[in-house]
Amino acid sequence: MKAIQVVSPLNIKICEMEKPEIKNDQEVLVKVKAAGICGSDMHIYHGTSPVATYPRIIGHEVVGVVEEIREGVSKVKLGDHVIIDPVINCGQCYACKSGRQNVCNSLKVRGVHEDGGYREYMVVPESSLHILSKDLSWEEAVMIEPFTIAAQVCSRGNIKKEDTVFIMGAGPVGQSILQVAKKIKAKCIISDLIESRLEKAKVLGADRTINVGTENVKDIIMKETNNEGVPVVIDAVCTTKSFEDAFNYVASAGRIVVLGLNKKPSQIAQMHIMVKELDVRGSRLHNNKFPQVTAWFNNREIVAKDMISHVFHFTDIHKAIELIEDKNIENQKVILKFYE
Ligand SMILES: [Zn+2]
Ligand SMILES: [Zn+2]
Known part of the structure; x- marks a missing residue:
């Protein structure tokens, strides 16, 4: 499969890598359909993120379709449209025990501390997935993460x-x-x-x-x-x-x-x-906000498609970055799509 990797600051490339495999029964294989480009992705690209490490597959605003599951999975089924929560926490530290897992002592964010969603497939635990209405376009569904x-x-x-x-x-x-x-x-x-x-x-x-x-x-x-x-x-x-x-x-x-x-x-x-x-x-990331915000989008209580200004195929990542960096273009949200 193909992935977009920031090899080192200012060096971003499309690379070929092994498709990930499910390793335990609670995991789900998601075929990525779209992913947003966020200011923090650009910080990682520029080498100005105080938290990221390299090389890194960036992308933390990621939606896709469930392509493979095992018997331990009960919340999602094959073909479900899903958004991936990028936050990974330990569950043991003071912050986690206080219900503040977004500032976990050993917090990891997909696309920042470990590989994220600018790739054709991802394997994640089903607990990180939230089910989308199939009426939502992939691009609009990406906006759920910024709204968290x-x-x-x-x-x-x-x-x-x-x-x-x-x-x-x-x-x-x-x-x-x-x-x-x-x-x-x-x-x-x-x-x-x-x-x-x-x-x-x-x-x-x-x-x-x-x-x-x-x-x-x-x-x-x-x-x-x-x-x-x-x-x-x-x-x-x-x-x-x-x-x-x-x-x-x-x-x-x-x-x-x-x-x-x-x-x-x-x-x-x-x-x-x-x-x-x-x-x-x-205010950092989000604390268990996906269920509520996903419901707002699924029920059309928030409509964010007008905030999207540009959509690029993911293989055009360099063009997308050029556009974002062009000070003469007042862009809103730029999204990468992973389908033809
Ligand atoms: Zn973001
Ligand atoms: Zn913790």
């Missing part, structure tokens, strides 16, 4: 319908957080530098958009909240500065949700956290 990230962010932000939420950044991540926050019926303010993203955010239900390049963010936030600031700020920009800025917009007793893998320190005075008694909360 969004669902996690909203649960870490403890967003309630009475809350006003400020989402910094209206790219694909910000847009999916917006859709989940609107599902909770919170009031949503979202910012970006790119006007087309803000237009898109309006269509997705944003109550107020802010163009950071032309408007005064703090003035608008204060005006929209009776000078209180917002109960929840979500930093989906993830720069040292955006994290610092978040403290200017948050209300007393509020929450700041952090998504960045930025290693550079931001300057935050202890006083800002103490005086407002803020919760500054990280």
Whole structure:
């Protein structure tokens, strides 16, 4: 079978490798049909991921069809359409025992710490699979994984319908957080530098958009909240500065949700956290969000196909990367398909 491997940073190739085999009764052979390209895949490609090792078959947003099972499998059957949960945890450490397996002490993510889904076949335990409606296109089903990230962010932000939420950044991540926050019926303010993203955010239900390049963010936030600031700020920009800025917009007793893998320190005075008694909360991957998010997609409560801008056959991976890296093209989600 063919696979896409990042041999070392900036060196990505299509390679020939052995088709994986089922080794125990709880495992399932999945024929991969589509996989999304995520910002973190690009970090691994560029050598800027603090967690990845090489060589690596990347890809953690993966859907496919069940092609082979053994007698130990009861949840899925042959021909089922499935999405693969990339998170692998130990079940024994403090985080796992506290029900927080997404931050397991020996966490592994398929496509990051071990080989992922940019290949024609994968073998995974059935516990990592979630069944898709056959009405969903492969490409749209890929979007379930990014929405598990969004669902996690909203649960870490403890967003309630009475809350006003400020989402910094209206790219694909910000847009999916917006859709989940609107599902909770919170009031949503979202910012970006790119006007087309803000237009898109309006269509997705944003109550107020802010163009950071032309408007005064703090003035608008204060005006929209009776000078209180917002109960929840979500930093989906993830720069040292955006994290610092978040403290200017948050209300007393509020929450700041952090998504960045930025290693550079931001300057935050202890006083800002103490005086407002803020919760500054990280949000990593997702904690058991696949059942809920898969149901949203299967029931058409969330429709994400408009967020997909380009689909490439997986053998055109170099063209896909070129497109993503072209600053003149405002792309949304780029997806690789593994069928003709
Ligand atoms: Zn991702
Ligand atoms: Zn663990």
